[in-house]
Amino acid sequence: MIRRVSTLTLLAWSLLAAPAAVSPQSLAEQARRFAENGQWLQAEEVWRKLERDSGLGAQHLDLAVEVSTRLNHWSRVVEILESSRPKQPLSLAQRVTLYEARLKAGQKAEAEAELQALLRDRPEDEHFAHLLAFLYLSQERYEQAIQTYSDFLQRVPGAIESRVNLALVLFKLGQGPPALQQLSRAFQQDFEAANQYFYRQLVRNMPTQGLASLAEDVKRELGLPLDGARTHLYLAREYDNLKRYDPAIEHYEQYLEAAGEDQGALLALAKLQFRAGRDTASEELLQPLLEAPGETGNQARLLAAELAIRSGRFERAGDLLSGLPASFHGQPLFQYFSARVALHLGQLEKARQLLQEVIRKDPDLAEPYFHLAQLYFRSGEIEEGRRLMQEFQKRQQD
Numbered sequence: 452m453i454r455r456v457s458t459l460t461l462l463a464w465s466l467l468a469a470p471a472a473v474s475p476q477s478l479a480e481q482a483r484r485f486a487e488n489g490q491w492l493q494a495e496e497v498w499r500k501l502e503r504d505s506g507l508g509a510q511h512l513d514l515a516v517e518v519s520t521r522l523n524h525w526s527r528v529v530e531i532l533e534s535s536r537p538k539q540p541l542s543l544a545q546r547v548t549l550y551e552a553r554l555k556a557g558q559k560a561e562a563e564a565e566l567q568a569l570l571r572d573r574p575e576d577e578h579f580a581h582l583l584a585f586l587y588l589s590q591e592r593y594e595q596a597i598q599t600y601s602d603f604l605q606r607v608p609g610a611i612e613s614r615v616n617l618a619l620v621l622f623k624l625g626q627g628p629p630a631l632q633q634l635s636r637a638f639q640q641d642f643e644a645a646n647q648y649f650y651r652q653l654v655r656n657m658p659t660q661g662l663a664s665l666a667e668d669v670k671r672e673l674g675l676p677l678d679g680a681r682t683h684l685y686l687a688r689e690y691d692n693l694k695r696y697d698p699a700i701e702h703y704e705q706y707l708e709a710a711g712e713d714q715g716a717l718l719a720l721a722k723l724q725f726r727a728g729r730d731t732a733s734e735e736l737l738q739p740l741l742e743a744p745g746e747t748g749n750q751a752r753l754l755a756a757e758l759a760i761r762s763g764r765f766e767r768a769g770d771l772l773s774g775l776p777a778s779f780h781g782q783p784l785f786q787y788f789s790a791r792v793a794l795h796l797g798q799l800e801k802a803r804q805l806l807q808e809v810i811r812k813d814p815d816l817a818e819p820y821f822h823l824a825q826l827y828f829r830s831g832e833i834e835e836g837r838r839l840m841q842e843f844q845k846r847q848q849d
Contacts (some may be wrong), residue, residue, distance in 0.1 A: 469574060475505045479514075486518055489845050494518045494727050495527070498792075507531065508540055516548060528552035543573075550582070562586065568678060571631040577603065578608050584616065610636045615648050633674050647685075654689040658697050662686055666758055680709035691719065714740060714747045718754075725754060734758050741771075749775055765795035783813040790822065799826060815848035 456600045477502040487495035498515040501507060503796055507515055520529040532549045533540060546569055553562035559804070563586060568630040570579040574825065580603040600617040604610060621630035637645040641704075653662055663682045670677050678685065683706035689698035703720040707713060721736035741749035752771045759768035772785065779785045790805035793818040806823040809816060824839035 453466075463777070471574065475508075478504070479511055486514070488841075489848065491521045491828055492497070492520050495522060495524065496721075499532075502531075502534075506538075507535060509535075516545070520548075520552075520635055523555075523557035525552045528725060529556055529558070543569075558745060559590070577607065577613055580610075580613055581616070584613075584620075593624055603726060609640060609718075611645050612648050614640075615652055616644060619652055631669075632636070632673055632759070637830065638673065638675060649687050650685040651692075654686060656697075657717045663702070679798065680706050687719070689717075694726075696723055699723055700727065709763050714743055718747055718751055721751070722754060725758065730761065740790070749779065750792055751786075753779070753784065757784075758789060760791050765792050768792055769796075786812075787816070787819055793824065799829075802826065815846060817843055820846065 458737060477847050478497055482494045482497040482501070485491075485497060495515075495518050497835065498511070498518060501511065502515075514530065514544070515531050519525075519531065528551045529549065532552070534546055535541070537821075546565065550562050550565040550569070552558075553565060563583070566586060567582045570576070570583055571735040573579055580599060582597040584596040587593070587599065597617065597620055600613050604612050604617065605834075607613070614633050618630040618633035618637070619632065621627075634645075634649070637649075650666065653666060657665065663686060664684050666686070667677050683702040687699045687702035687706060690696075690702060700720065701725050703716055703723065707716055707720065710716075718740055719734055719803055721733045721740070724733035724736060737755050737758075740748060741755060742748065743751060752774055756768040759765070759771065768788060772789055772792065775785065786805045787809045790802045790809065793799075793802040793805060803823065803826050806819045806826070809819045810823065820843035822840045824836045824843060827836035828837060
């Protein structure tokens with residue numbers, strides 16, 4: 452006896468046998484949504500599926516690379532870019548990313564070859580000369596670093612940074628006279644630019660102890676005017692740029708001890724103590740600046756307001772903020788601190804408006820999302836509160 456199969460059963464079988472294909476556009480959109488929510492593993496898996504099914508188009512390449520970069524999956528970044536290369540030339544930025552990914556994936560020889568090719572294609576680009584020389588230096592291949600800088604300076608004689616770097620490598624190898632010759636030429640070409648870069652590279656490449664004396668010794672050897680107390684100021688600024696707070700604080704203190712009153716340096720030192728978590732020291736340094744005229748006094752009062760909020764002294768913070776000129780009132784930090792004061796005083800609608808304005812102006816600042824989320828929770832708007840908390844957590848991770 453022949454059994455009839457219902458139309459619905461046949462339809463179910465056909466769906467199981469041949470599942471509906473998901474379009475490349477739908478997959479790409481799904482990957483983007485995962486990435487926007489910080490779900491990097493899920494996003495990477497979708498990009499892999501798209502690559503297997505139809506290949507990654509030029510419009511998808513950077514997005515897929517960003518996802519794997521977030522996950523530190525450097526071999527995957529290399530794989531994405533290399534598989535795309537035969538189909539379409541990589542952009543300059545993508546080639547640099549490929550070099551970085553190869554280096555982080557432990558593919559040092561391939562990374563070196565990538566840099567050499569970049570420098571051949573852009574022979575007057577100092578950034579690529581630096582990268583290649585630094586790669587050699589990291590492997591203690593000093594002669595090749597010297598050759599890289601020497602060749603580049605033949606093409607671009609006015610490249611002050613390369614000349615200073617060449618001098619420092621020569622110093623490291625004990626070749627004092629040629630090192631001083633290169634430094635002397637750099638200072639002759641542009642004294643201010645060479646001086647600033649000289650201190651920057653000293654801080655990045657030399658031991659912390661005795662650095663001020665070393666800088667002065669070099670200047671003396673070159674027959675240049677000595678910087679005296681300002682040596683400590685230059686070094687402090689460079690350590691500050693690197694967020695190396697302890698040596699920056701030490702050099703600012705030495706500078707102020709030798710040079711006397713310098714309100715700009717005093718404010719910079721107060722900010723450093725604040726970033727280092729030393730609130731009491733920061734507040735003590737700010738006291739003589741709170742009555743100072745102009746921008747220095749205004750910045751001191753803004754920092755003092757932040758310190759007051761951090762210690763729960765909201766009335767004090769409000770007094771300090773009220774003393775700032777109207778030009779500060781539209782700044783995100785001023786508005787955020789004002790919102791914190793408004794929250795303490797129970798002025799919830801004012802706080803809500805201020806926090807929304809801060810987020811609009813500076814969406815990368817994490818804390819306003821947290822406080823605005825709490826306001827929504829208090830008013831029973833749970834979904835919006837949860838969304839803002841997710842935004843807060845995402846920015847904290849970033």
